[in-house]
Amino acid sequence: MIKRDPSRFLLIGFLALLFLCVLQVGWWISDNLSYTREIERDVNAITTGTMTADEALARIEAASDGRANRYLWEGGFFLVVLVGGMAVLTRTLRYDNELRRRQQNFLAAVSHEFKSPLASMQLGAETLVMRSQEADAKRLGQRILEDCERLLRMVDNLLDTTRIEEGRHPLASEKIRLGNAVAAVIEPFEERAARHSVTIVQHILDGLTLDVDRTAFDTILRNLVDNALKACVAGNGQRVDVTVAEAGGRIELQVSDDGLGFPPEDAGLMFEKFYRLGDEQRRKTPGTGLGLYIVKRLAELTHARVGADSAGPGQGATITVSWPGGDTRQAA
Secondary structure, X not given: OOOOOOHHHHHHHHHHHHHHHHHHHHHHHHHHHHHHHHHHHHHHHHHHOOOOHHHHHHHHHHHHHXXXXXXXXXXXXXXXXXXXXXXXXXXXXXXXXXXXHHHHHHHHHHHHHHHHHHHHHHHHHHHHHHHOOOHHHHHHHHHHHHHHHHHHHHHHHHHHHHHHHOOOOOOOXXXXXXXXXXXXXXXXXXHHHHHOOOEEEEEEOOOEEEEEEHHHHHHHHHHXXXXXXXXXXXXXXXXXXXXXXXXOOEEXXXXXXXXXXXXXXXXXXXXXXXXOOOOHHHOOOOOOOOHHHHHXXXXXXXXXXXXXXXXXXXXXXXXXXXXXXOOOEOOO
């Protein structure tokens, strides 16, 4: 039997409970106003002599006991409803967590299954490009190679997202020389950038180091450069600048491009999971909307801050990641 998603029924139930609570609060207010008027009438009756004080007191005590009993039953009813609602909510949250876990397991399994055939296809395409003497074969091999690289980057992003959200992304800080680390990450992108007439320029202060998890830093930079290259290709950009420098006691990594850009008011949304600018049906850039989300999550795990800036569509963009620095220079 297929289990139904209880979220819709939960929403209807809580809306009904909210409506009932509003009615009950209205009734309590009306009842208190009525009780106040009754007391005022009894007091006026004592003042005018139409009722003795003992009679008025007996009426007030009887009304008070009746209200107390009524409120006790009504309060007990709402307490039962509240406990029942909490039980349903707990069950729904458990169902949601179980569903998320299954989704993460599915993504991880599918991603791992994709990696092996994609790696094999990539190797075959590289062999075809290197050994073939025919122009058409080289062109087709290069296209296969580009598509394999794009799919492998997508699979890596899915795996990184799964590991991060499940808390399975171990971090081990080490002092890395930023010049060497940046050069190693950028090198695989240079051939791809050259094919699209895009130049990657590095601006790194000599001897700069940083205590950070090496894998996290590489993943952050790789996603930023990949994102900048895609923006340049789609927006007819020609340059990506990678800058690492000291600023205010922090180490700042900036990746700038002169490609697509984005509206300045959307800067806060750039790092949301699956968020992508524009209409999905008319999009020019490939991707899943996970790259900058991974950047943000890894930045948070390594105690860094992230920010995005653009002058507007077609004006390029700059992504900044900054880590706590201190004295980061090494002796020559």
